[in-house]
Structures are given as structure tokens and as C-alpha cells.
Amino acid sequence: MKKEEFLTELEDVLQREEPCKETDDLNSYEEWDSLSKMAIMAYYDKNFGIKLTLKELKEVNTVTDLINLAGDKIQ
Template sequence: MTNEEFLSKMQDVLQTEEELKLDTVLDDLAEWDSLSVMATMAFLDKDFGVKTTMKDYKNVKTIGDIAQKAGL
């Protein structure tokens, strides 16, 4: 998956209208809440086979950090 595809999928996962970049700060997004964390967990598991826990997201600052977890 390219970064562009990842960013477009993340937009859908988070159900946000904001255009996402790798350096987008998650706390700046109104949609970054517990629903989004769950959706992100499912997305990483389903599309990348990467298992994460709620705690993993405490240190996540940007969309790029999530891409890194996905192995991109």
C-alpha cells in the first residue's frame, strides 16, 4: 500500500472530512476519539495483520506514527 492509499483509507477509517497528511497531528482532529482508535485497530489488523492495543495509541502523535505501526 502506498502512502497516498494509506492516507485515503485512514480518512475513511476515521470518518473525517479533513485531508490527511503523514504529519497531521491526531489531537488536532476532532474525530480522533475512542471510536477512531477501535477503527484504527481493526484497520491495522485486517489490512496489515498488525495487532495493537489501546495503550499503543497513548504515544501516537501523528498519522505517520500509525503508518509506521502498519509497517509502511
């Protein structure tokens, strides 16, 4: 998946109205709650076959950190 495509998808997963940028701090998003974290875990599992752990998600700060968790699945 292309990075730009993922950023658009991320908006939908988080049900966010404003665009997501790579440099954004997720903790500054009002939508970055436990529901969103669950939605991200479900999205990664379904689309990339990657099972994220809670520990990994807790260490995520920026959108870039999140992209890095997908390894080569997001380019």
C-alpha cells in the first residue's frame, strides 16, 4: 500500500474529519482513544496480516511510528 493511500485510510479508520499527516503526533488527536487503537489493531490484522500487540501500540507516538509498524506493507 502506498503511504498516501494509508493516510487516507487512517482518516477513515479513526473516523477523523481532518487529513492525517506523517509528522502528526497521534496523542494530539482527539480521536486517538482506545476505540481507535482497537480499530488500528483490527485494520492491520485484516489488511496486512499483522497482529499488533498492545505494547507496540502504547509505544506509538506519531503517524510515522504507526507506518513503521507495517514494515514493507506500506511504501
